[in-house]
Amino acid sequence: MSGALTTTLNLALFALLALFPPMPRHSSPFNIQFVLGWWINELPVLGLCWLVAGTVGTLVAPRPGVWWLLVALTALDALLLGRIAVRARSARPALSEAFRAVYGPDSAPRPTRPPWWRLVVPIISWRPDVRRVRNRRYGPARRGNRLDVYVSRRRRRSEAPVLVYIHGGGFLIGSKMLGARPLLYRLAAQGWVCISIDYRLLRVGYGDQLADVRAALDWTRANVPAYGGSPEAIFVAGGSAGAHLAAMAAMAPPSEGGAGTEVRGVIGFYGYYGPVGRSEPGAPASPQDCVSPDAPPFLIVHGTLDTLVLRRDARAFADRLRASSAQPVVYAELPGTQHNFDFFQSPRFHAVTDAVVRFAELTLSPTPTTRPTPPTRPTPTTPPTRPTRPTR
Structure with missing residues (x-):
């Protein structure tokens, strides 16, 4: 039971740091929220495999005590991992x-x-x-x-x-x-x-x-x-x-x-x-x-x-x-x-x-791909000129 609880708690921490990482004030080469949340943000399927491997043995054989807490934490982890997977879309x-x-x-x-x-x-x-x-x-x-x-x-x-x-x-x-x-x-x-x-x-x-x-x-x-x-x-x-x-x-x-x-x-x-x-x-x-x-x-x-x-x-x-x-x-x-x-x-x-x-x-592409320029607008003080008629 203790191993299953540890798995669910660790996964909840990693998933929450992937979903809501504390943002630093400045760019830096290292921080702990990146280390813990990065991998699961890209690979929620591995987090799900870890969750199943760490909890299935306990969930299929209910024991008195904190079994319902384990069920609730497992469901929470699954929801968090699902949200990470959907967000990638x-x-x-x-x-x-x-x-x-x-x-x-x-x-x-x-x-x-x-x-x-x-x-x-x-x-x-x-x-x-x-x-x-x-x-x-x-x-x-x-x-x-x-x-x-x-x-x-x-x-x-x-x-x-x-x-x-x-x-x-x-x-x-x-x-x-x-x-x-x-x-x-x-x-x-x-x-x-x-x-x-x-x-x-x-x-x-x-x-x-x-x-x-x-x-x-x-x-x-x-x-x-x-x-x-x-x-x-x-x-x-x-x-x-x-x-x-x-x-x-x-x-x-x-x-x-x-x-x-x-x-x-x-x-x-x-x-x-x-x-x-x-x-x-x-x-x-x-x-x-x-x-x-x-x-x-x-x-x-x-x-x-x-x-x-x-x-x-x-x-x-x-x-x-x-x-x-x-x-x-x-x-x-x-x-x-x-x-x-x-x-x-x-x-x-x-x-x-x-x-x-x-x-x-x-x-x-052989066609030039230059950056499009926004259309020009007439200034408020100068009304747009009307097109002149062609001379005969």
């Missing part, structure tokens, strides 16, 4: 609205259905139809300058789009094996060439990490044709600190370790776009310092309940980018979403992958 409408606001009414991402077993076993991203070429070296560092290439075993094509993903971790931890693996495998299965990179983390400055990203992009342009990818269709993406590095690599001048406009688009998940304390004096310390009219198209996806990087910080970067860039900037806030939402094959992240595919389609 709000991601797709938010993404569709963000695309329509930038590209027009017919631009919403097309819904797709994942295989049912991926939702039942969401921690597995591997696919048999995708080959992972491991540990290609793009620089001199032994471990920090390696990358993996994901290609389809069935759909090999030339001039395929390319996605380069940069992992997060507060510029201190992380690995190319963490983050966005469901996205990498799905795009590779559709014929993309996907690349996930490592970069140096310890005993190096921020400029060295940005130089690693730049070197990885240079390696990609030089070597991706051998895998069927197009050097002219490279998208750079990242999560958290990786989104920061992706934005900097796309917008910073080449002299500062950036790639300029040599990438076709930037995709940022739960990104941190503020200054970095380890940056060198005189060098740009944040993507906000590099915003210019020449910035490439951006897709920025953030959670409303992100307790590590507050949504107001991501929104401020998106607003500044929109005010300066001549290219489309899609900014979507996902209701009820925490940090690290790209780690698992969840319904929420499946909707995000649909948005990434749509963003690439619109960006690579």
